Amino acid sequence: MPQVVLVETFAESKRLLKSKDHHPISIADQYRAITRRLGIDFSPTIRLLELLPVFLHGDRHAEVRRTMAVNLTAARSRQEPAAQRIIERLPSLLTPGKTLDLVENFVNPLWEALADANSTTVAIPPGLANEAIELLDNRCRLRERVQTNERIREFIESEPVTADQRLIVLGQNALGKAPLTGTITLSLHQIFSANLGKRLCSIDYPKRFPVSAIPVTDRISAGYNVHSDANTDQVTRCVLHSKKFSTEERDELLYGVGEHACLGRPISNAVWSMITSALSNLESTIVSAELTLETGVPETNEELLAMNIFFVKTGALKVKIGS
């Protein structure tokens, strides 16, 4: 495997993300290598990975990105009202004396409403988008990879809509879930922890997410070939979100820049505005906010380099409401 080096300054990260000489790593190639080594047929997984624009480059990337952009733009008019219906539950969730997990009771239902609104023609089997994203985590066990691969195979074969259309919707949901739910959870936790005991309506909410669940992304120099003995090549891990950046710099790189800039940015920003405006109308206070994480939030260079997957996996956000 190539060596991973960290680029931690804003200017250098931005330059690399915009550079034509660097492109994303191919996870599909990593599955091809497993097939060559172990003889396991990962073709459904490879087909899905080759429809995730975040890991593609060149003409194929442009083609898939265009299709996803058209889908997501069409979904926008359904997504905002769907999100609003869940956000309207906040006053009854955050009533004095209650203790609840905001991820289970609010953030996950909000995501499910957005994901359902993503497509009216393709039903994604429960949990499959989550399982699909685990295929990117290099700690994922081979047995789990094989199981998910088989679920993707069944999904491709099970309905009349063409396989690629179905995989595009699965891909959108797989790419959107962890970044959006993680970023909302981490951001609410930071805001609540900094304002314990203060009325929700008197908090000064930031216009953009103050914390990101995607602190890094990887790039590799163009021409890299996974089939060759590429030990001499380097993966460059670009920092996207860091306490060391100014607020403006964090806002600029939150969704990436250049050819791979996030397609979920408009809906994610709209959802954040809806959440903060709903919270701004509430008189209650948060007495305690306890976050549990499946992975830590990387802060040091060593932690950023050691990340096995590009995003922070969040668990529960347990809050206690005061009067």
Ligand code: HEM
């Ligand atoms: C706060 C929430 C989100 C954050 C912070 C975020 C962040 C990012 C970042 C940093 C990238 C670029 C990665 C790179 O350059 O390697 C990206 C790409 C992408 N995001 Fe998001 N994202 C969010 C929500 C969403 C949602 C809700 C969706 C879809 C429903 C989505 C779909 C995508 C897609 C399709 C790409 C790939 C674009 C391409 O490669 O051409 N994202 N996101």
